Amino acid sequence: MERVMIKNVEKTFVSDDKEKKSFTVFDDISLDVSPGEFVSLLGPSGCGKSTLLNIVAGLDRATNGEVKVGDTNVTGPGSDRGVVFQEAALMPWLNVIDNVKFALRKKMNKEDAHKEAEKYLKLVHLSKFMDAFPHELSGGMKQRVAIARALAMNPKILLMDEPFGALDEQTRSMLHKEVQFIWEETKKTILFVTHNIREAILLSDRIVLMGTRPGGIRKVYPVDLPRPRTPASEEFIKLEQDIMSILGGEIEKVMREEMGDDFNSQKASLLYGTNRNMGDHI
Protein backbone atom coordinates (compact mmCIF):
# COMPACT_ATOMS: atom_id res chain seq x y z
CA MET A 1 0.00 0.00 0.00
CA GLU A 2 1.34 3.36 -0.90
CA ARG A 3 0.14 6.84 -1.57
CA VAL A 4 0.24 8.50 -4.99
CA MET A 5 0.64 12.25 -5.13
CA ILE A 6 0.03 14.08 -8.40
CA LYS A 7 0.83 17.78 -8.08
CA ASN A 8 0.21 20.54 -10.64
CA VAL A 9 0.86 18.20 -13.53
CA GLU A 10 0.84 19.54 -17.07
CA LYS A 11 1.23 17.54 -20.26
CA THR A 12 1.95 19.21 -23.56
CA PHE A 13 2.75 17.16 -26.65
CA VAL A 14 4.92 18.78 -29.31
CA SER A 15 4.75 17.37 -32.84
CA ASP A 16 7.91 15.82 -34.30
CA ASP A 17 7.66 17.65 -37.63
CA LYS A 18 9.13 21.01 -38.63
CA GLU A 19 6.14 22.95 -37.38
CA LYS A 20 6.63 21.77 -33.78
CA LYS A 21 2.96 22.35 -33.02
CA SER A 22 2.13 21.98 -29.35
CA PHE A 23 -1.01 20.55 -27.80
CA THR A 24 -1.72 20.78 -24.09
CA VAL A 25 -3.82 17.85 -22.87
CA PHE A 26 -4.15 19.26 -19.32
CA ASP A 27 -2.25 22.00 -17.61
CA ASP A 28 -2.77 21.64 -13.88
CA ILE A 29 -3.88 18.33 -12.43
CA SER A 30 -3.50 17.64 -8.73
CA LEU A 31 -4.76 14.47 -7.12
CA ASP A 32 -3.83 12.45 -4.04
CA VAL A 33 -4.63 8.75 -3.93
CA SER A 34 -4.49 7.36 -0.38
CA PRO A 35 -2.79 4.06 0.48
CA GLY A 36 -5.18 1.24 -0.35
CA GLU A 37 -7.65 3.50 -2.10
CA PHE A 38 -9.41 2.54 -5.36
CA VAL A 39 -9.69 5.61 -7.59
CA SER A 40 -11.13 5.69 -11.10
CA LEU A 41 -10.38 8.22 -13.81
CA LEU A 42 -13.50 8.69 -15.92
CA GLY A 43 -13.92 11.04 -18.86
CA PRO A 44 -14.55 11.46 -22.57
CA SER A 45 -12.19 10.04 -25.15
CA GLY A 46 -9.11 12.20 -25.53
CA CYS A 47 -9.33 13.97 -22.16
CA GLY A 48 -6.01 12.50 -21.10
CA LYS A 49 -6.89 9.60 -18.79
CA SER A 50 -4.26 7.31 -20.32
CA THR A 51 -1.76 10.14 -20.51
CA LEU A 52 -2.13 10.76 -16.77
CA LEU A 53 -1.90 7.04 -15.99
CA ASN A 54 1.22 6.73 -18.18
CA ILE A 55 2.82 9.62 -16.33
CA VAL A 56 2.17 7.88 -13.00
CA ALA A 57 3.51 4.63 -14.53
CA GLY A 58 6.65 6.51 -15.61
CA LEU A 59 6.03 5.56 -19.25
CA ASP A 60 5.62 9.22 -20.16
CA ARG A 61 7.01 12.40 -18.61
CA ALA A 62 4.98 15.32 -17.32
CA THR A 63 5.85 18.64 -18.96
CA ASN A 64 5.51 20.32 -15.57
CA GLY A 65 4.59 19.30 -12.05
CA GLU A 66 5.51 16.25 -10.02
CA VAL A 67 4.32 12.75 -9.27
CA LYS A 68 5.34 10.83 -6.19
CA VAL A 69 4.73 7.27 -5.05
CA GLY A 70 5.24 7.36 -1.31
CA ASP A 71 8.19 9.70 -0.87
CA THR A 72 9.81 8.85 -4.19
CA ASN A 73 9.58 11.02 -7.28
CA VAL A 74 8.47 9.15 -10.38
CA THR A 75 11.13 9.52 -13.08
CA GLY A 76 10.52 6.31 -15.03
CA PRO A 77 8.87 2.89 -14.78
CA GLY A 78 9.52 0.95 -11.58
CA SER A 79 8.59 -2.29 -9.87
CA ASP A 80 6.60 -0.33 -7.26
CA ARG A 81 3.96 0.18 -10.00
CA GLY A 82 2.29 -2.63 -11.93
CA VAL A 83 0.43 -1.75 -15.11
CA VAL A 84 -2.43 -3.61 -16.80
CA PHE A 85 -3.52 -2.41 -20.26
CA GLN A 86 -6.61 -3.10 -22.36
CA GLU A 87 -4.69 -5.76 -24.30
CA ALA A 88 -3.02 -8.40 -22.18
CA ALA A 89 0.07 -8.55 -24.46
CA LEU A 90 1.08 -12.04 -23.36
CA MET A 91 3.98 -13.79 -25.02
CA PRO A 92 2.31 -16.30 -27.35
CA TRP A 93 5.19 -18.78 -27.24
CA LEU A 94 5.08 -19.10 -23.45
CA ASN A 95 2.41 -20.88 -21.46
CA VAL A 96 0.44 -19.11 -18.73
CA ILE A 97 2.78 -19.78 -15.82
CA ASP A 98 5.88 -18.94 -17.88
CA ASN A 99 4.30 -15.64 -18.91
CA VAL A 100 3.97 -14.73 -15.25
CA LYS A 101 7.41 -16.12 -14.36
CA PHE A 102 9.04 -14.17 -17.17
CA ALA A 103 8.26 -10.93 -15.36
CA LEU A 104 9.96 -12.29 -12.23
CA ARG A 105 13.15 -13.62 -13.85
CA LYS A 106 15.36 -10.74 -12.70
CA LYS A 107 13.85 -10.56 -9.25
CA MET A 108 14.21 -14.10 -7.87
CA ASN A 109 15.47 -17.59 -8.63
CA LYS A 110 13.46 -20.00 -10.77
CA GLU A 111 12.00 -21.96 -7.89
CA ASP A 112 10.74 -18.88 -6.04
CA ALA A 113 9.44 -17.40 -9.30
CA HIS A 114 7.44 -20.60 -9.87
CA LYS A 115 5.92 -20.41 -6.40
CA GLU A 116 5.03 -16.73 -6.75
CA ALA A 117 3.52 -17.25 -10.20
CA GLU A 118 1.44 -20.16 -8.87
CA LYS A 119 0.24 -18.08 -5.93
CA TYR A 120 -1.00 -15.23 -8.12
CA LEU A 121 -2.53 -17.48 -10.74
CA LYS A 122 -4.47 -19.08 -7.92
CA LEU A 123 -5.58 -15.65 -6.76
CA VAL A 124 -7.04 -14.91 -10.22
CA HIS A 125 -8.57 -18.41 -10.32
CA LEU A 126 -6.42 -19.74 -13.15
CA SER A 127 -4.75 -22.65 -11.35
CA LYS A 128 -6.19 -25.10 -13.85
CA PHE A 129 -4.78 -23.20 -16.83
CA MET A 130 -1.16 -22.78 -15.85
CA ASP A 131 0.06 -24.96 -18.73
CA ALA A 132 -2.28 -23.47 -21.35
CA PHE A 133 -0.98 -21.17 -24.08
CA PRO A 134 -2.41 -17.69 -24.68
CA HIS A 135 -4.26 -18.73 -27.88
CA GLU A 136 -6.20 -21.29 -25.83
CA LEU A 137 -7.56 -18.66 -23.45
CA SER A 138 -10.62 -16.39 -23.64
CA GLY A 139 -10.15 -12.61 -23.54
CA GLY A 140 -11.16 -12.52 -19.88
CA MET A 141 -8.67 -15.25 -18.98
CA LYS A 142 -5.88 -13.41 -20.78
CA GLN A 143 -6.63 -10.29 -18.76
CA ARG A 144 -6.53 -12.36 -15.56
CA VAL A 145 -3.06 -13.60 -16.56
CA ALA A 146 -2.04 -9.96 -17.16
CA ILE A 147 -3.35 -9.05 -13.71
CA ALA A 148 -1.50 -11.99 -12.11
CA ARG A 149 1.68 -10.95 -13.95
CA ALA A 150 1.39 -7.39 -12.63
CA LEU A 151 0.59 -8.57 -9.08
CA ALA A 152 3.43 -11.10 -9.01
CA MET A 153 5.91 -8.22 -9.00
CA ASN A 154 4.27 -7.21 -5.73
CA PRO A 155 3.86 -3.57 -6.75
CA LYS A 156 2.61 -1.04 -4.24
CA ILE A 157 0.32 0.49 -6.83
CA LEU A 158 -1.74 -1.17 -9.51
CA LEU A 159 -2.40 1.02 -12.57
CA MET A 160 -5.16 -0.28 -14.84
CA ASP A 161 -5.92 1.32 -18.22
CA GLU A 162 -9.37 0.17 -19.36
CA PRO A 163 -8.44 -3.40 -18.52
CA PHE A 164 -11.91 -4.73 -19.33
CA GLY A 165 -12.70 -2.37 -22.22
CA ALA A 166 -12.40 -5.02 -24.90
CA LEU A 167 -14.43 -7.69 -23.09
CA ASP A 168 -18.08 -8.67 -23.40
CA GLU A 169 -20.51 -7.67 -20.71
CA GLN A 170 -20.67 -11.01 -18.87
CA THR A 171 -16.91 -11.41 -18.73
CA ARG A 172 -16.54 -7.82 -17.64
CA SER A 173 -19.01 -8.38 -14.83
CA MET A 174 -17.15 -11.48 -13.67
CA LEU A 175 -13.87 -9.59 -13.68
CA HIS A 176 -15.42 -6.78 -11.63
CA LYS A 177 -16.01 -9.32 -8.88
CA GLU A 178 -12.51 -10.68 -9.34
CA VAL A 179 -10.84 -7.28 -9.15
CA GLN A 180 -12.77 -6.40 -6.00
CA PHE A 181 -11.68 -9.67 -4.45
CA ILE A 182 -8.04 -9.02 -5.42
CA TRP A 183 -8.20 -5.48 -4.09
CA GLU A 184 -9.60 -6.67 -0.76
CA GLU A 185 -7.06 -9.51 -0.53
CA THR A 186 -3.97 -7.55 -1.52
CA LYS A 187 -4.92 -4.07 -0.22
CA LYS A 188 -3.25 -2.49 -3.24
CA THR A 189 -3.70 1.15 -4.12
CA ILE A 190 -5.47 1.11 -7.49
CA LEU A 191 -5.75 3.80 -10.15
CA PHE A 192 -8.19 2.63 -12.80
CA VAL A 193 -9.06 4.23 -16.16
CA THR A 194 -12.52 3.62 -17.59
CA HIS A 195 -15.16 5.01 -19.96
CA ASN A 196 -17.87 3.17 -18.14
CA ILE A 197 -19.77 5.02 -15.40
CA ARG A 198 -21.29 1.85 -13.98
CA GLU A 199 -17.92 0.15 -13.76
CA ALA A 200 -16.49 3.19 -11.97
CA ILE A 201 -19.32 3.23 -9.41
CA LEU A 202 -19.17 -0.53 -8.85
CA LEU A 203 -15.47 -0.52 -8.04
CA SER A 204 -14.26 2.84 -6.76
CA ASP A 205 -13.83 4.65 -3.48
CA ARG A 206 -13.63 7.84 -5.50
CA ILE A 207 -14.34 8.75 -9.11
CA VAL A 208 -12.34 11.53 -10.72
CA LEU A 209 -14.29 12.99 -13.62
CA MET A 210 -12.05 14.55 -16.26
CA GLY A 211 -13.00 16.86 -19.11
CA THR A 212 -11.42 18.34 -22.22
CA ARG A 213 -10.78 21.72 -23.77
CA PRO A 214 -9.50 22.80 -21.36
CA GLY A 215 -8.46 19.40 -20.02
CA GLY A 216 -8.52 18.75 -16.31
CA ILE A 217 -10.49 17.44 -13.37
CA ARG A 218 -14.12 18.53 -13.46
CA LYS A 219 -15.38 16.91 -10.28
CA VAL A 220 -14.44 14.25 -7.75
CA TYR A 221 -17.19 11.93 -6.51
CA PRO A 222 -16.69 9.92 -3.32
CA VAL A 223 -18.63 6.65 -3.62
CA ASP A 224 -19.93 5.88 -0.16
CA LEU A 225 -22.08 2.89 -1.09
CA PRO A 226 -21.61 -0.41 0.76
CA ARG A 227 -19.95 -3.26 -1.17
CA PRO A 228 -20.84 -5.38 -3.05
CA ARG A 229 -22.78 -2.74 -4.94
CA THR A 230 -25.94 -3.24 -6.91
CA PRO A 231 -26.59 -1.08 -9.97
CA ALA A 232 -30.32 -1.37 -9.30
CA SER A 233 -30.16 0.45 -5.95
CA GLU A 234 -31.61 3.94 -5.69
CA GLU A 235 -28.33 5.53 -4.53
CA PHE A 236 -26.41 3.86 -7.35
CA ILE A 237 -28.81 5.18 -9.98
CA LYS A 238 -28.77 8.65 -8.45
CA LEU A 239 -24.97 8.82 -8.58
CA GLU A 240 -24.97 7.44 -12.12
CA GLN A 241 -27.34 10.20 -13.20
CA ASP A 242 -25.32 12.89 -11.41
CA ILE A 243 -22.15 11.83 -13.17
CA MET A 244 -23.89 11.46 -16.49
CA SER A 245 -25.28 14.99 -16.33
CA ILE A 246 -21.73 16.37 -16.37
CA LEU A 247 -20.00 13.70 -18.45
CA GLY A 248 -22.72 13.90 -21.11
CA GLY A 249 -21.96 17.62 -21.56
CA GLU A 250 -18.23 16.92 -21.83
CA ILE A 251 -18.75 14.23 -24.45
CA GLU A 252 -21.12 16.44 -26.40
CA LYS A 253 -18.48 19.17 -26.45
CA VAL A 254 -15.87 16.78 -27.88
CA MET A 255 -18.25 15.38 -30.48
CA ARG A 256 -19.55 18.75 -31.65
CA GLU A 257 -15.99 19.83 -32.34
CA GLU A 258 -15.06 16.61 -34.08
CA MET A 259 -18.24 16.03 -36.09
CA GLY A 260 -19.62 19.49 -36.77
CA ASP A 261 -23.08 19.36 -38.44
CA ASP A 262 -23.24 15.57 -38.43
CA PHE A 263 -23.44 15.61 -34.66
CA ASN A 264 -27.07 16.78 -34.22
CA SER A 265 -28.62 14.03 -36.33
CA GLN A 266 -26.83 11.28 -34.40
CA LYS A 267 -26.76 12.82 -30.94
CA ALA A 268 -28.81 10.32 -28.92
CA SER A 269 -27.22 7.17 -30.25
CA LEU A 270 -23.75 8.61 -29.97
CA LEU A 271 -24.03 9.89 -26.44
CA TYR A 272 -25.66 6.92 -24.83
CA GLY A 273 -24.33 3.64 -26.10
CA THR A 274 -25.18 0.36 -24.50
CA ASN A 275 -24.72 0.00 -20.78
CA ARG A 276 -23.85 3.62 -20.18
CA ASN A 277 -20.56 3.21 -21.92
CA MET A 278 -20.68 6.83 -22.85
CA GLY A 279 -18.97 8.16 -25.93
CA ASP A 280 -16.68 5.21 -26.36
CA HIS A 281 -17.38 5.21 -30.09
CA ILE A 282 -15.34 8.36 -30.57
Ligand SMILES: Nc1ncnc2c1ncn2[C@@H]1O[C@H](COP(=O)(O)OP(=O)(O)OP(=O)(O)O)[C@@H](O)[C@H]1O
Ligand atom coordinates in the same frame (compact mmCIF):
# COMPACT_ATOMS: atom_id res chain seq x y z
N1 LIG B 1 2.29 10.69 -28.14
C1 LIG B 1 1.36 11.61 -28.39
N2 LIG B 1 1.62 12.66 -29.21
C2 LIG B 1 0.70 13.61 -29.45
N3 LIG B 1 -0.53 13.63 -28.91
C3 LIG B 1 -0.86 12.62 -28.09
C4 LIG B 1 0.06 11.55 -27.78
N4 LIG B 1 -0.54 10.70 -26.92
C5 LIG B 1 -1.78 11.19 -26.71
N5 LIG B 1 -1.97 12.34 -27.40
C6 LIG B 1 -3.18 13.18 -27.41
O1 LIG B 1 -3.45 13.52 -26.08
C7 LIG B 1 -4.87 13.51 -25.85
C8 LIG B 1 -5.16 12.60 -24.68
O2 LIG B 1 -4.98 11.24 -25.06
P1 LIG B 1 -5.27 10.05 -24.07
O3 LIG B 1 -5.04 8.78 -24.81
O4 LIG B 1 -4.56 10.26 -22.82
O5 LIG B 1 -6.84 10.25 -23.80
P2 LIG B 1 -7.87 9.26 -23.09
O6 LIG B 1 -8.74 10.11 -22.24
O7 LIG B 1 -7.15 8.13 -22.45
O8 LIG B 1 -8.67 8.74 -24.35
P3 LIG B 1 -9.37 7.31 -24.63
O9 LIG B 1 -10.41 7.18 -23.60
O10 LIG B 1 -9.90 7.44 -26.01
O11 LIG B 1 -8.29 6.27 -24.50
C9 LIG B 1 -5.51 13.08 -27.15
O12 LIG B 1 -5.95 14.24 -27.83
C10 LIG B 1 -4.40 12.42 -27.90
O13 LIG B 1 -4.56 12.59 -29.29
